[in-house]
Amino acid sequence: MKKVLVVMGSDSDLKVMEKCVDRLKSFDIPVEVRICSAHRTPAVAEQLAKNAAAEGFGVIIAAAGKAAHLGGVLAAYTTLPVIGVPMATSVMGGMDSLLSIVQMPKGIPVATVAIDGADNAAILAAQMIALSDEALAARLTAFKADMAAEVTAKDEKVRA
Ligand code: RP5
Numbered sequence: 254m255k256k257v258l259v260v261m262g263s264d265s266d267l268k269v270m271e272k273c274v275d276r277l278k279s280f281d282i283p284v285e286v287r288i289c290s291a292h293r294t295p296a297v298a299e300q301l302a303k304n305a306a307a308e309g310f311g312v313i314i315a316a317a318g319k320a321a322h323l324g325g326v327l328a329a330y331t332t333l334p335v336i337g338v339p340m341a342t343s344v345m346g347g348m349d350s351l352l353s354i355v356q357m358p359k360g361i362p363v364a365t366v367a368i369d370g371a372d373n374a375a376i377l378a379a380q381m382i383a384l385s386d387e388a389l390a391a392r393l394t395a396f397k398a399d400m401a402a403e404v405t406a407k408d409e410k411v412r413a
Pocket residue numbers: 261262263264265266290316317318319340
């Protein structure tokens with residue numbers, strides 16, 4: 254199975270991104286976590302992205318805050334899909350991160366989830382990997398059925 258590379262700009266992003274890593278692991282997807290900054294360690298970012306496909310990764314998830322260019326820089330050096338996770342920030346609440354990630358120039362997309370959307374980034378990555386993995390696709394189908402059952406149970410409770 255293809256692996257998922259989870260990169261974040263700072264260890265201060267780890268607390269939020271643990272949800273992403275945990276969700277990927279819950280689907281039995283192999284995951285590697287790295288701290289790498291588009292601005293402080295740009296050469297490392299370049300190498301990570303350039304080597305990712307050859308190292309067996311199928312998707313890259315990039316979390317960053319403020320001037321959040323990490324996902325865009327990684328996407329510049331690979332044809333693997335890159336999912337961006339904007340981190341909430343103290344000054345602008347994460348709108349700075351969101352706009353930095355989502356407003357990519359034509360030709361270099363970064364699939365952007367919600368501010369602090371770590372869980373959805375993992376699920377979207379799993380759906381991408383599942384395109385060529387039937388067993389994982391079945392696990393995703395079961396995951397959706399469980400979510401539906403939870404909502405139905407709550408609906409039945411309020412209607413009782
Ligand atoms: C970004 O700036 C990081 O991704 C983090 O979200 C934010 C703060 O980073 P630190 O000051 O904690 O290194 O680069």
